[in-house]
Amino acid sequence: ALYFPLYPSPRTLPMSRHAIPPLIRTAKPYGWMGRTSSINQQREGTIDAQLDDWHLFCSRNDIDPVADVHYFLDDGVSGAINIWDRPQGAHLKEWIEEGYITKTIYTNNADRVNREDRGSMDDLIDLCHDYNLNYATIKDGVNTADPGGEMWALIKAEISRDENGRRTENFISGKRRKARDGFWIASRTPYGHRKDADNRLEIDPYQAGVILEWKRLIEEEGYTLRRCAVYSAAAGLVSASGATTWNHTKIWN
Numbered sequence: 001a002l003y004f005p006l007y008p009s010p011r012t013l014p015m016s017r018h019a020i021p022p023l024i025r026t027a028k029p030y031g032w033m034g035r036t037s038s039i040n041q042q043r044e045g046t047i048d049a050q051l052d053d054w055h056l057f058c059s060r061n062d063i064d065p066v067a068d069v070h071y072f073l074d075d076g077v078s079g080a081i082n083i084w085d086r087p088q089g090a091h092l093k094e095w096i097e098e099g100y101i102t103k104t105i106y107t108n109n110a111d112r113v114n115r116e117d118r119g120s121m122d123d124l125i126d127l128c129h130d131y132n133l134n135y136a137t138i139k140d141g142v143n144t145a146d147p148g149g150e151m152w153a154l155i156k157a158e159i160s161r162d163e164n165g166r167r168t169e170n171f172i173s174g175k176r177r178k179a180r181d182g183f184w185i186a187s188r189t190p191y192g193h194r195k196d197a198d199n200r201l202e203i204d205p206y207q208a209g210v211i212l213e214w215k216r217l218i219e220e221e222g223y224t225l226r227r228c229a230v231y232s233a234a235a236g237l238v239s240a241s242g243a244t245t246w247n248h249t250k251i252w253n
Contacts, residue, residue, distance in 0.1 A: 028070050029103035030063065033092060035074040035112045047075050050108050057106075057138040070101060083113060083120040096131050104134040110142055191240050191250075210237050214251060225251050 034050045058065045072088040072095075083089040095101055105128060107113055114120035125144060128135045136143040143149045184193075184201045192211045194204040210232070217223035217231065225248035232246040239250060 025100060027100050027102050028068055030069045031072060031092060031095065031101040031105045032069050033072045033105065033107050033112060036076055037078045047073055053108050053138065070095060083124055093127065096127055096133065101133060104136055107137050109137055109139050
């Protein structure tokens, strides 16, 4: 998890993106919370894209992104985890309770608060209510300062949770459908096979020959997997990765 309490953008940080600036506990009107849910999103810089949208919002609404805002960035943290159990969610709760945010908590979208965890939005709104703060998003029209704003925030959170559930179901059903149709859906092709142009498995003649040789050594000469590995390395047999180094685990798998 990353935390930028001082600076407006990781691109302008005068230090490593993973360095933590000194934490200055001073009251500011706004808190902004960003989140990515996977390591891939973290590597792709999705937080940077969220910050770009936030800074554009600041420029249009007379908000100084440095002087007026505390930042809480959970990079690579699942929205299935309750907001207060996330590293920067816990910091946000602490700073709200200690009075270091005085006006509004912002996220870009309601799904930055929760994807699957039903209680996160309720918990955030309840805490904001207890400390006379508002919660708002910059993209999907949520603002608890508006009439019906709290209800709209909960509806948006529930829609996000439902959409995420449907995406997961569609992904799984798609994988199952491909498997039923004979497509290979795993990332690693089993030794002895290769994928054809349609992504279906077919016999790899060379690798199949290696497997038959192992079978002969084990059944006829009493070799163990470890002895098969030594034999394979000495004979220069090629593994699935193209290497000629072997161990018993490779053969077992």
